[in-house]
Amino acid sequence: MNMIEAINDALDTMMGHDPDVVVFGEDVGYFGGVFRASANLQKKYGKSRVFDTPINECGIIGAAVGMAAYGLRPVPEIQFADYIYPGLDQLISEAARLRYRSAGEFTAPITVRSPFGGGIFGGQTHSQSPEALFTHVSGLKTVIPATPHDAKGLLIAAIEDNDPVIFLEPKRIYNGPFDGYYDRPSKTWKNHEGGQVPEGYYSIPLGKARTVREGAAMTVLAYGTMVHVAESVLAEKGVDAEILDLRTLWPLDIEAVEKSVEKTGKCLVIHEATRTSGFGAELVSLVQERCFYHLEAPIERVTGFDTPYPHSLEWAYFPGPVRIGEAVDRLLKD
Amino acid sequence: MADDTAPIRAMHGAPAASARGNLPPLELHVPEPHSRPGEKPDYSWLEIPEAGSLARPDEACPASETWAGTLGMVRVLDEDNRAVGPWDPALDPETLRRMLRTMALTRAFDDRMYRGQRQGKTSFYMKSTGEEAISVAGAFALAADDMVFPSYRQQGILIARGYPLEEMINQIYSNRGDRLKGRQLPIMYSARDYGFFTISGNLATQFPQAVGWAMASAIKGDTRIATSFVGEGSSAEGDFHAAMTFAAVYNAPVVLNVVNNQWAISSYSGFAGAERTTFAARAAGYGVAGLRVDGNDTLAVYAAMRWAANRARANGGPTLIEYFTYRAEGHSTSDDPSAYRSAQEREEWPLGDPIMRLANHLIALGEWSEEQQSEMDREVAEEVRTATKQAERNGVLGHGFHHPFHTMFEDVFEELPWNLEEQAAQAIREREIKWPERVGQKHSGDKPRTSAQGSTESANEDGRGEGQ
Ligand SMILES: Cc1ncc(C[n+]2csc(CCOP(=O)(O)OP(=O)(O)O)c2C)c(N)n1
Numbered sequence: 152m153n154m155i156e157a158i159n160d161a162l163d164t165m166m167g168h169d170p171d172v173v174v175f176g177e178d179v180g181y182f183g184g185v186f187r188a189s190a191n192l193q194k195k196y197g198k199s200r201v202f203d204t205p206i207n208e209c210g211i212i213g214a215a216v217g218m219a220a221y222g223l224r225p226v227p228e229i230q231f232a233d234y235i236y237p238g239l240d241q242l243i244s245e246a247a248r249l250r251y252r253s254a255g256e257f258t259a260p261i262t263v264r265s266p267f268g269g270g271i272f273g274g275q276t277h278s279q280s281p282e283a284l285f286t287h288v289s290g291l292k293t294v295i296p297a298t299p300h301d302a303k304g305l306l307i308a309a310i311e312d313n314d315p316v317i318f319l320e321p322k323r324i325y326n327g328p329f330d331g332y333y334d335r336p337s338k339t340w341k342n343h344e345g346g347q348v349p350e351g352y353y354s355i356p357l358g359k360a361r362t363v364r365e366g367a368a369m370t371v372l373a374y375g376t377m378v379h380v381a382e383s384v385l386a387e388k389g390v391d392a393e394i395l396d397l398r399t400l401w402p403l404d405i406e407a408v409e410k411s412v413e414k415t416g417k418c419l420v421i422h423e424a425t426r427t428s429g430f431g432a433e434l435v436s437l438v439q440e441r442c443f444y445h446l447e448a449p450i451e452r453v454t455g456f457d458t459p460y461p462h463s464l465e466w467a468y469f470p471g472p473v474r475i476g477e478a479v480d481r482l483l484k485d
Numbered sequence: 486m487a488d489d490t491a492p493i494r495a496m497h498g499a500p501a502a503s504a505r506g507n508l509p510p511l512e513l514h515v516p517e518p519h520s521r522p523g524e525k526p527d528y529s530w531l532e533i534p535e536a537g538s539l540a541r542p543d544e545a546c547p548a549s550e551t552w553a554g555t556l557g558m559v560r561v562l563d564e565d566n567r568a569v570g571p572w573d574p575a576l577d578p579e580t581l582r583r584m585l586r587t588m589a590l591t592r593a594f595d596d597r598m599y600r601g602q603r604q605g606k607t608s609f610y611m612k613s614t615g616e617e618a619i620s621v622a623g624a625f626a627l628a629a630d631d632m633v634f635p636s637y638r639q640q641g642i643l644i645a646r647g648y649p650l651e652e653m654i655n656q657i658y659s660n661r662g663d664r665l666k667g668r669q670l671p672i673m674y675s676a677r678d679y680g681f682f683t684i685s686g687n688l689a690t691q692f693p694q695a696v697g698w699a700m701a702s703a704i705k706g707d708t709r710i711a712t713s714f715v716g717e718g719s720s721a722e723g724d725f726h727a728a729m730t731f732a733a734v735y736n737a738p739v740v741l742n743v744v745n746n747q748w749a750i751s752s753y754s755g756f757a758g759a760e761r762t763t764f765a766a767r768a769a770g771y772g773v774a775g776l777r778v779d780g781n782d783t784l785a786v787y788a789a790m791r792w793a794a795n796r797a798r799a800n801g802g803p804t805l806i807e808y809f810t811y812r813a814e815g816h817s818t819s820d821d822p823s824a825y826r827s828a829q830e831r832e833e834w835p836l837g838d839p840i841m842r843l844a845n846h847l848i849a850l851g852e853w854s855e856e857q858q859s860e861m862d863r864e865v866a867e868e869v870r871t872a873t874k875q876a877e878r879n880g881v882l883g884h885g886f887h888h889p890f891h892t893m894f895e896d897v898f899e900e901l902p903w904n905l906e907e908q909a910a911q912a913i914r915e916r917e918i919k920w921p922e923r924v925g926q927k928h929s930g931d932k933p934r935t936s937a938q939g940s941t942e943s944a945n946e947d948g949r950g951e952g953q
Binding site for chain 2: 463
């Protein structure tokens with residue numbers, strides 16, 4: 152199963168389990184979404200549970216808040232993460248604070264799904280990685296799967312969660328894992344362990360990282376597409392690194408991070424988003440605060456650049472094997 | 486890992502129906518288009534007023550005098566291809582032929598660029614097929630220096646204003662001649678010297694910006710007006726309503742256009758409110774003038790835009806115009822319209838094809854012939870071909886990285902801060918490792934430079950297969 156199919160399966164499973172789950176967004180109903188994540192759901196569950204919306208992200212998220220106040224579990228789609236911005240006030244000032252300001256009278260069990268990230272020649276408005284915006288907001292949970300298996304289990308957990316969750320889907324790996332070499336033939340999920348998606352209900356708890364690979368030389372913290380890029384670079388370099396796929400940025404599995412860094416003594420943080428004030432900055436601070444006496448080298452951070460995502464120089468922007476490789480070498484030298 | 490015994494979450498909300506006497510359960514209405522794939526298109530819902538039937542209010546009239554007409558339609562060309570009624574702009578044949586040619590050129594351009602995308606010369610393209618009258622006649626009705634805040638389907642405006650096709654293609658191919666330095670998605674032009682504001686991928690953002698530009702023009706006592714275009718689907722965005730409010734409050738000299746081409750990707754116009762009233766009728770709620778126009782009637786488009794532009798220029802205030810048209814092709818090269826709409830819809834679109842209608846009008850006037858039409862089609866295709874050839878000398882997207890890597894860091898700010906300097910050095914170092922065959926081809930672009938400098942000097946273009 153590829154990641155889109157896994158997401159579709161998760162939505163299907165949850166809609167079947169819980170009559171309060173509703174799915175909506177631009178082009179989501181009859182057509183099943185421009186990436187096909189909600190394909191066939193309208194036919195199965197009817198137009199009042201799966202429907203198209205006007206092109207109005209503020210309306211989509213605002214309506215989700217109202218639906219949640221009634222008692223539904225809305226799962227809106229924002230067509231591209233770059234288009235969450237028109238809905239940000241509803242998300243940040245409203246959804247995220249409903250529980251706090253009403254002392255629990257109202258809650259917002261909303262799961263906002265949205266494809267994000269670069270690597271598809273989307274130019275500066277179809278490529279961004281805005282996750283740090285969300286982790287900066289108190290009251291939001293941020294989830295990013297890296298495999299179809301995780302996408303299904305995490306999405307189910309997100310929908311069941313009683314707090315608002317931003318579920319960001321790395322669209323570069325919808326169809327297959329990506330090793331960072333854009334000029335090599337693309338792979339599919341078929342022969343990848345993460346492409347094995349169990350039928351029916353299962354969930355993966357939010358706040359638990361996945362150890363992609365155990366190792367002793369260093370700890371690599373990554374999520375989404377970058378998990379696969381890191382994995383292939385480190386395998387190619389033959390480095391005995393431990394790779395953690397964070398899976399949820401918030402709540403963060405700090406225990407797993409601490410345990411691993413204490414074991415390896417070195418830490419490399421990788422993300423595709425711009426560097427300054429990115430989520431990597433938070434990770435580096437946390438590791439520094441909590442594991443300082445175990446560190447044998449300065450923490451390394453590999454990221455995208457502090458510019459909008461360029462169209463034609465996309466592969467120069469992308470934090471690929473060379474950038475990661477240099478950071479790995481620096482870490483190993485110490 | 487699978488656990489089919491997962492509990493169904495306890496309902497924490499209200500019961501499905503709060504019993505209250507014998508009231509009927511409430512129902513949600515979700516719009517449904519008039520036909521779907523495999524169905525015969527249904528146009529019975531569509532009321533097309535006769536050409537010439539709508540009154541033409543005075544350009545200086547109170548806005549309220551236009552509101553009754555917002556449920557009708559400005560139409561000039563009748564069944565027999567004659568221009569009739571009070572909205573006939575009475576243009577001379579030479580102007581009509583120039584408009585016709587510009588529309589044909591726009592279509593030929595679209596066709597060629599669409600093929601270019603299919604051939605892998607760029608990543609993406611969006612056609613304006615069937616909507617050429619709106620951009621082209623609109624541009625003809627405006628002054629050349631009026632400012633346009635376009636959406637992504639108004640390439641006809643640039644073409645009408647004489648923007649070089651080659652420049653457009655350079656942008657589409659993100660090649661070394663692209664004056665936007667390869668940053669934007671193809672078709673997202675920016676041409677300040679042609680009064681064409683840079684296109685954003687975020688829908689409807691340009692609408693309030695146009696109002697702001699028009700306000701600035703008024704603040705400075707200028708005579709130029711602003712205009713903006715938005716799709717009917719995007720008119721659901723908050724930005725649309727922000728623009729209308731500001732335009733009304735300040736009586737801004739702006740023409741705000743909604744291109745109602747019936748479809749927003751797979752969502753039909755009902756999802757933007759079309760089931761309840763026309764898009765033009767929204768004008769009344771804000772107290773601005775409104776016009777609804779047959780968007781496939783070049784003369785009607787020209788007349789409406791001219792009316793609104795004159796009104797704005799005479800301090801009569803803003804106008805909201807709805808162009809009723811049909812998106813004949815897919816949304817973009819990434820779209821397959823046969824998955825959500827009837828394939829025949831396009832053929833049976835009752836308002837015809839704008840180019841054919843104008844051509845037939847000229848023929849009816851005795852000012853044009855089918856031979857001239859085919860000769861013109863040949864010429865515009867050739868013109869596009871030549872421009873494409875020329876642009877391809879600057880490379881196509883698939884030929885690699887045409888822009889000096891340092892340009893990626895320019896224009897974020899006026900001055901490069903230290904972090905971007907460091908990152909630029911990193912990118913350039915990476916290039917030498919990733920693409921060692923290019924190390925000997927260093928160019929001045931990799932040295933720090935100011936934003937003001939152009940970026941057209943050569944990276945190389947022979948690194949085939951290095952892009953994607
Ligand atoms: C803020 C925002 N939300 C969503 C999108 C994705 N999107 C791009 S085009 C489009 C449909 C627009 O339809 P319409 O406004 O009717 O214009 P048309 O394509 O028909 O010309 C959508 C939803 C976007 N670009 N920006």
